[in-house]
Amino acid sequence: MAIHVLGLVSIIVFYLLILLVGLWAGRKTKQGDKGKEADNMMIAGRNIGMFVGTFTITATLIGGGAINGTAESIVTTGLIWCQAPFGYATGLCLAGYFFVGKMRSQGYVTMLDPFTYKYGERMGGLLFIPALMGEVFWTGAILSALGATLSVILELDAKISIIVSACIAVFYTFFGGLYSVAYTDIVQLGCVFVGLWLVVPFAMTHEAVGDITVNATSNWVKTLDPAYAGVYIDNYLFIAFGGIPWHSLFQRVLASTTARNAEIATVLSGVCCFIFLGPSFLIGIVASVTDWNQTRYAEVGEVPIPAKDLKLILPLVLEYLTPKAVAFVGLGAVSAAVMSSADSTTLSASTMFARNVYKLVFRPQASESEIIWVMRISIIGVGTLSAIMGIVVDSIYMLWFLCSDLVYVVLFPQLLCAIYLRWTNTYGSLSGYIVGIFFRLAAGEVALGIPVLIKYPFFSETNGQMFPFRTFAMLLSLNTIMFMSYATNYLFHHRIISRRFDIFETKKRESIHKIKQMEMSPLRQTFEEEREHLS
Template sequence: MTTNIAGIISVVFFYVIILVVGIWAGRKKKTPGSDLEESEEVMLAGRNIGMFVGIFTMTATWVGGGYINGTAEAIYSNGIIWCQAPFGYAMSLVIGGLFFANKMREEGYVTMLDPFQDLFGSRMGGLLFIPALCGEVFWSAAILAALGATVSVIIDLDNNTSIIASACIALFYTLFGGLYSVAYTDVIQLFCIFVGLWLCIPFSITNSAVGSLALKDTDWIGSLNGRELGQYLDYGLLLVLGGIPWQVYFQRVLSSKSAFRAQLLSYVAAFGCIIMAIPPMIIGAVAKATAWNETAFPGPLPLDEAHTSLVLPMVLQYLTPAAVSFVGLGAVSAAVMSSSDSSILSAASMFARNIYKLIIRQNASEREIIWVMRAAIICVGILATAMALTVKSIYGLWYLSSDLVYVMLFPQLVCVVYFKKFCNTYGSLTAYITGFLLRSLGGEEIVGLPALIKYPFYDEERGEQLFPFRTLSMLLSLATLMTVSSVSKYLFESGHIPPQLDVFHCVVNIPEDILKVQEPQEGEMSVLNAHLAKTYQSEMNGRVNPALTLSSDEADLSDAPPKEFPPPYTRNAPSQNTTNF
């Protein structure tokens, strides 16, 4: 196999541009006025993302290598009816902006896990970190693996070389620039995706091997029979609702200058997702209309499963001139890097703040958190790269982790945003276990997980669940959280269960020191020094929400039980439930 030198030069040129922009953007960081500002500078770009850059980086939340490759594959394999990702992710941005972006940004949280730990405690937040981390890491690994396959098709470069090179570039500028670098490189990357793919379309359509795209000649619409309706709805809701509880999305929401702007960016990015899906949709239809035996394609005909996932790079390679295909390869590389850097930064931010800071070492300084986050960026990047190089069923792992995000995290997110008064750690932990078991026992053929629970309409021949069991599992998880929380609250408050058995300290057995910010105690659940008790910055009328800054000096705690006071939402001081599980 002869390596295409011209193709390598074009890819290297593109990578140099991305690297230069990433380093330049990283230097835009303001000089922090104090150590307390440094983590938000890196994690959230100082909450100062502009409208133009914000639109691009919010759109890049979902528009990645898997997005454009998967869209083309879906059109080729099953038609536009089954191409749900572009429309599902666009709707997830709309719903996220409508119901979650405003509330999360108003509270001034730093990561998606902050409200979970405020309500359920740091350790429960650590458990919820697991599916969130898996989703980000598996997603990064999947798109890096897709890039390796794409590069090998177009320029005959070794898979491993392209994966490692792309990961190193993304890691380098993310490591030193944080969200500034990720956001500004997203602008360049999305521009390259759009221009690169549209440039390839006229050349591919006019290739002599491509037949008519008319519906009577090429069925790129697809079909849906009644028996598959449940599965179809399940996948659709998974994309729409399961696309919300991701740190990679909320990192953009929380980096916005205001709650209104966070909503606006979500709506505009939803439109951007649809626009960015049009070129790969057309390319998928072109691939379906192509007589591949009339091209230089050496593989099996009809295309096997391994090649249907590569129809986009195959169209670029075999239906366009070499120079055009190199531009298209740059577009694919841009898509991969725009997603991988975001996921790596998101996972590292959650670990540094919600695991290291709130569980492992509460007294850590902001500068220490930054260095922990940088170490986490390297570790997450290495893990994703290693998986891309060695694990064959990465997409299967990502599908499964996406299901877990939908089943386990979405119900909890709904509760911490809208039903705080009706939820506690007992309900959260029970719902967490329930959601995990129901989804796992439903099986996943891609990763060899057998279906121990066979829901109605189970297809024995194909081993598929045709019933919308993911959505059922999510609803049961939500119902479990609310029910167990209400029952446990009633049993403790009515005296049916002694207060000392409130082992998670979230209903009646709330230690007095949790409410005494001025008197820190030793141990994991201690409250930090008073100068570290900086509140989340609420955007309500441009001021700190006074309801969120109730101090122990201002409150008379002797006349009312602790549970009747709102928790002091502090950046470093745990709230009243911090002694929870």
């Protein structure tokens, strides 16, 4: 197998650029306030402005999974079923309007903090599990996307590509924390914009590409069978609402200079994702109307392209429908997208573990230095786990799709209750957690080899669950949280059950939460933000 030296050199130069920017930005972490080194790594001293915030949130969403997965989805199931980009954009706008301001104004450090303060440290640690799984699935998807792209264009082994990319992202995140991640995101997002939009005109004008307006419905728009309406609605809802409770989003929100800036940056990033994913849509459309027999691909591959190779559709377009130089630029764009998301998700999971599991559950007396080193060790661990996931993944789009699943069913109702329903308690949270996981897993999951335990209405032996089972499981979880919280509050308040049997100490936990809210009230936060601004 011959490796393209010029392309390899260009990728090495690009990686060195990102590494240097990351290490340069990481110096800001050391220049922050003494005694707050951990906060500087986790939330950049709350110094992320609206401009940087918008682009670092957008860069987290626009990963290799989004870029490759969007093109793959249009070729396989059509534009009508390419729901993830629209769903995540909707989720960002909803998050900006309903959740971001409340989270930032309370001065939390991680997304799990409201759970920890309201439901207890151990419940916060339990909720870390689905959050970690989501981050690892996401990172595995984007690393898999990069490995696939490099293997097609440079003929470089995909496993080596994944491992090297993960190591680079882990290296500068290890030293710089959120500062490094945020500033490299700007560079990477610029590369994505220039690189992919440069590819589009070359791909569209290739002689093998047909007219995209001819037979568009059958070629790339496709149709929606009414029998799949439940599946379609379920998918969109779980992508949109499941895209909200992600710490990789809230880490940037909580690092913003003000709550208002955080809200604006989140909504703007939802709009920006369409600008940056536009080329992926067009590349998928181009691939669907290409006569691959007229390309060099026919000499080395099977036509029509086998279903198992459709996850490689974007790199195939780069390789066979554009000049080599343009393909290398596009490759740099994919690499940039991967790095911008991989470092974000790795830091996100590590931050939650260091603060909400290690410090609050096991070592409340841990020093700043100790927390930082726990974070750094966690960064290596999460990066390694994600690289392994990226190597064994089958479908980029499927893994990108699945990463919101448990987050939607388990974390979204928990976040909704923690922020808006003050009377909910640990009993409700734990019950909703168990119910949500049980009913989601009972529906089965072919991609993960989980058998079907409950056959919901309209179940098909051929097509599987046709009922919106994810939304059903989420609503069951939400209602369980509310019912159990109300029931236990009533029983303890009216002394039907003695307070000595209140193992979760709901009264004490409620008092602690009220005190914490007073300490971090929006009025106080606004005053402190204005004072810092004036100084």
